[in-house]
Amino acid sequence: MQKLTQSPTDAAFVQDPYPFYDRARAAGPLFHWTDYDMACAVGHAEVSAILRDRRMGREAPAERATDIPDHLAAFYACEAHSMLELEPPAHTRLRKLVLHAFTSRRINALAPEIEALCHRLIDGFPQGEFDLLDAYARQVPVIIIARLMGLPESRADDLLAWSNAMVGMYQAGRTRAMEDAAELATQAFCDFLAVYVAEKRRTPGDDLISELIVAEQQGEKLTTEELISTCILLLNAGHEATVHSLGNAVKTLLEHDHREIDAPCVEELLRLDPPLHMFTRWVYEDLEIFGQRFERGDRIACLLGAANRDPAAYPEPHRFDPARKGPAHMGFGAGIHFCVGAPLARLEMRVALSQLMRHCPELRLAEEPRYADLYHFHGLERLMVRAF
Helix, strand or coil: CCEECCCCCCHHHHHCCHHHHHHHHHCCCEEEECCCCEEEECCHHHHHHHHHCCCEECCCCHHHCCCCCHHHHHHHHHHCCCHHHCCCCHHHHHHHHHHHHCCHHHHHCCHHHHHHHHHHHHHCCCCCEEEHHHHHHCHHHHHHHHHHHCCCHHHHHHHHHHHHHHHHHHCCCCCHHHHHHHHHHHHHHHHHHHHHHHHHHHCCCCCHHHHHHHCCECCECCCHHHHHHHHHHHHHHHHHHHHHHHHHHHHHHHHCCCCCCCHHHHHHHHHHCCCECEEEEEECCCEEECCEEECCCCEEEEEHHHHCCCCCCCCCCCCCCCCCCCCCCCCCCCHHHCCCCHHHHHHHHHHHHHHHHHHCCCCEECCCCEECCCCCECCEEECEEECC
16 A cells, blocks of 8 residues: 655645645555555545445444543543444434434425525625625524524524534644633533523424434434434534535635536535545454455545545546536545435525525625635635625
8 A cells, every 4th residue: 555645734735635635546546644644545436435334434443442531521422422423223323313303304494594594694795805704604504503403593603613613623733722622612512502402301392402302213212412412413514514615615616607506516516625525434344445454443534525536436527517427426425424414505505605696796706715724624714705
């Protein structure tokens, strides 16, 4: 397996990781990323196969579980109940209960509400230059997920701050200060949600938390700890990735002067510049895959951003083609951990982008956008535009 070195915090890589992915793909179906000391898959077929292979998963084997430091006790206590970090049978049970409440009917019914919110935000755009991330891309997902869950829209800023601090735990080059911030955010998030869970147990409403409370699968229900962890996962994933997706998408659309938004266009935007670039798997049994042998306890990284630009899957993969045909992109993952919020993300993207382009025909970039140092995530620092 060829070894390649590339710092994920290097300035050039942060701005454009795709040349490195091309170099890695040329090394074969798997390469060893020395900065992570981990085997990585870069091709679309390889990433798709690994994500679906039940000999690998998200949950660490018992013998590879590490001691949890005291200063991160709350964060990892919350993670212990997150279906993103669990495997069957625990994952199966949690996901079925969540899908029981997170129905397509409930999501599709949000379309008029998302459209109305977009109109309100667009009407509030200032004259001159402004950051579209702050004015629009961050607002739409967090307000919608708060409403969906029955949480006060007035706390959107807190939800954003807590989420940003918690996802910092997954970024390259995290520091002790970032860990302390994530721990404090987790404590505050859990305390905040505990109040609303207790309230909705007493007085259920027409919201996702109330639905999760009553959701039942063969006599099984969510415990309070599972319920809070699930709400945090849905809140974090429900807006963090969508913020990056919207920002990256608007950047692409304006750079190509493309204003027509439909479902294929949204999929192409998510393929071309997805918000999450790396998703790791633990190996559960000794195995051979793509000509390489692995032992139980090894880890393999799936580079989603690289898979989405594999020329074997997509002709001219670096070109934006809003009518592109081809296999499903890896932006939402695959297999049992396929993003449970994908239908909501797609709806938000379609409505928010179409409303923005329709009501702001003069929208243009005010400066060259720059990506933030967020890897494994991939999103902009800011998106300065003029709308009028």
